[in-house]
Amino acid sequence: MAPKILILDDHMLFCQGIERILLEQFNSEIDIINNPKEVILNEVNNYDIVLVDMDMPGQKGYDFVSTVKETGNKTTKFLIVSMHNKPSLVKKSIESGVNGYILKDDPLEVFTEAITAILEGGEFYSERVEESMKYLTLETIILSPREEQILKYIAKGLNANDIAEMLYISVETVKTHNRNIKSKLKIENRAELIKYAYKNLLT
Numbered sequence: 058m059a060p061k062i063l064i065l066d067d068h069m070l071f072c073q074g075i076e077r078i079l080l081e082q083f084n085s086e087i088d089i090i091n092n093p094k095e096v097i098l099n100e101v102n103n104y105d106i107v108l109v110d111m112d113m114p115g116q117k118g119y120d121f122v123s124t125v126k127e128t129g130n131k132t133t134k135f136l137i138v139s140m141h142n143k144p145s146l147v148k149k150s151i152e153s154g155v156n157g158y159i160l161k162d163d164p165l166e167v168f169t170e171a172i173t174a175i176l177e178g179g180e181f182y183s184e185r186v187e188e189s190m191k192y193l194t195l196e197t198i199i200l201s202p203r204e205e206q207i208l209k210y211i212a213k214g215l216n217a218n219d220i221a222e223m224l225y226i227s228v229e230t231v232k233t234h235n236r237n238i239k240s241k242l243k244i245e246n247r248a249e250l251i252k253y254a255y256k257n258l259l260t
Contacts, residue, residue, distance in 0.1 A: 111139035
């Protein structure tokens with residue numbers, strides 16, 4: 058039986074290219090959705106595998122996978138297909154329950170190998186992603202959820218007073234978190250914090 062595949066990506070040209078490959082290589086039944094907010098979560102159960110972009114409108118790829126998993130879905134497989142190869146993003150994807158992670162500029166044979174391996178019940182991470190995974194303990198498990206939350210607000214241009222008001226905490230608490238974030242990341246100024254937030258999709 059031909060696998061039923063959902064492509065979840067906001068770049069239409071990329072989706073159409075992937076669709077042609079899947080039709081040729083796997084004779085698949087394929088649906089394309091460009092916005093994760095348009096996905097009816099219960100219907101994800103109908104797919105054998107979902108190809109998920111990391112950086113989509115309104116939601117990160119790993120957040121989408123986590124949300125689907127929370128509905129009780131245990132059968133659908135998930136493959137992140139992304140242009141981002143940051144250890145922190147790979148870690149969050151693994152924690153969300155994905156079955157694999159490859160890059161959009163990986164060779165075609167890597168893509169087809171990943172689909173085959175995952176449909177057969179395995180996992181698949183491309184060679185370059187596996188290389189990034191070696192640095193997980195160095196670059197991840199660094200910021201607490203609260204620190205990530207504050208960093209997101211900093212990247213949006215909010216000051217300590219604004220953040221304190223939004224999170225119902227004191228300004229001094231915000232400043233303490235800010236100092237801790239800079240210390241952990243070995244960053245000295247706001248511009249570098251914002252750059253880090255964008256590189257790690259914390260915006």
